[in-house]
Amino acid sequence: MTDDILHRAETTHTLRSAEIIHLLTLPDAVALFAAADRVRKKFVGDGVYLRALIEFSNYCKNNCLYCGIRAGNSHVHRYRLTPEEIVRTARQAVSYGYKTVVLQSGEDVWFDADKLCHIIREIKKLDVAVTLSIGEKTREEYAAYRTAGADRYLLRIETTDKMLYEKLDPGMRWDNRVRCLYDLKELGYEVGSGSLVGLPGQTMESLANDLLFFQKLPVDMAGIGPFIPHPQTPLAQEKTDGHFELALKMMAVMRLLLPDINIPATTAMETLHPQGRLVALQAGANVVMPNTTDTEFRPFYELYPGKICVGDNAAKCRGCVEQKINSIGRHVDPGKGFHGDYLKGK
Numbered sequence: 001m002t003d004d005i006l007h008r009a010e011t012t013h014t015l016r017s018a019e020i021i022h023l024l025t026l027p028d029a030v031a032l033f034a035a036a037d038r039v040r041k042k043f044v045g046d047g048v049y050l051r052a053l054i055e056f057s058n059y060c061k062n063n064c065l066y067c068g069i070r071a072g073n074s075h076v077h078r079y080r081l082t083p084e085e086i087v088r089t090a091r092q093a094v095s096y097g098y099k100t101v102v103l104q105s106g107e108d109v110w111f112d113a114d115k116l117c118h119i120i121r122e123i124k125k126l127d128v129a130v131t132l133s134i135g136e137k138t139r140e141e142y143a144a145y146r147t148a149g150a151d152r153y154l155l156r157i158e159t160t161d162k163m164l165y166e167k168l169d170p171g172m173r174w175d176n177r178v179r180c181l182y183d184l185k186e187l188g189y190e191v192g193s194g195s196l197v198g199l200p201g202q203t204m205e206s207l208a209n210d211l212l213f214f215q216k217l218p219v220d221m222a223g224i225g226p227f228i229p230h231p232q233t234p235l236a237q238e239k240t241d242g243h244f245e246l247a248l249k250m251m252a253v254m255r256l257l258l259p260d261i262n263i264p265a266t267t268a269m270e271t272l273h274p275q276g277r278l279v280a281l282q283a284g285a286n287v288v289m290p291n292t293t294d295t296e297f298r299p300f301y302e303l304y305p306g307k308i309c310v311g312d313n314a315a316k317c318r319g320c321v322e323q324k325i326n327s328i329g330r331h332v333d334p335g336k337g338f339h340g341d342y343l344k345g346k
Contacts, residue, residue, distance in 0.1 A: 006035045009256040020208040024249050036252035036284035043259040044286045047333025048325050051100045051289040052093035055301040056081040060106025065168045068230035068302040069106050075232050077300045087122045093292040096318045099336040100129040107135035117148035124149035129336040139183045146187050153184045154192040160213045161206040190339050192221030197250055198243035199227050220339035221262040224251040226272055228304035244272040248283055255284030262287045271306045290317040
């Protein structure tokens with residue numbers, strides 16, 4: 001049965017919910033990972049795109065139960081970079097060879113549309129792609145960022161289970177999250193979304209629905225990460241047993257369903273497994289996002305505990321990541337890595 005499902009997924013890129021659940025519950029997923037790796041190689045090649053991640057503010061107006069920088073966590077040392085510091089950090093990242101800059105923050109209301117558009121325009125002068133990961137905004141704000149030059153937007157749905165989403169994200173509406181994703185698609189962004197795998201109350205059915213939702217949208221990038229409880233959140237006592245393996249299976253099935261999208265090997269994978277990002281790169285992933293934030297601030301952007309590389313500088317992270325990629329017979333692709341670049345010859 002498993003062989004038949006994998007063969008059809010690999011050749012037609014279609015699966016029903018029950019078949020996805022079958023793959024997610026395999027006790028031995030070696031064949032799944034091998035199929036995802038073959039599809040990755042066929043559709044996006046052996047190159048790995050690097051994205052320079054700048055975590056520019058850990059202020060957040062939201063109170064998500066699973067997040068270490070939630071508004072209700074009074075133990076967080078809050079920081080925000082100035083627009084000038086953000087642009088300077090981007091300029092440094094470009095000097096290390098990055099072709100994409102990812103601006104990530106909590107939902108910090110200090111950064112209004114005017115400030116963000118100024119930052120985007122300045123970074124675009126460096127001839128790089130700009131990705132934003134700054135949460136829920138109005139359609140008008142998204143349009144302004146796009147006009148300023150933003151290319152991509154990352155907004156994880158976290159879960160397509162509406163009741164679970166609104167339980168874990170008090171004060172937020174699942175319908176608005178979905179509205180944001182469709183607005184972004186309509187405005188011409190490359191859109192990334194993704195799931196948090198292992199949330200309390202999450203079912204295999206809802207995980208399967210997540211993957212089918214991403215395929216239907218469709219996303220241009222899918223970030224699948226394991227849930228890691230933060231000690232200063234209401235979910236502090238939850239366990240992480242099996243979260244790495246399940247997130248890896250989700251990522252592999254995502255590759256089978258959307259063969260040509262960009263899929264990152266997430267940093268959280270390496271928090272739960274010493275070679276987590278390399279394992280992910282061999283199970284369907286083709287993107288890595290090294291942190292280029294100044295080491296002074298890295299420890300304070302703690303969405304989850306045990307985050308790797310918080311003491312390393314940007315230059316060390318860049319060299320270390322490339323060395324690891326080369327160690328598995330892959331190489332860093334110097335392009336900007338837009339969805340479909342493999343068809344256009346970059």
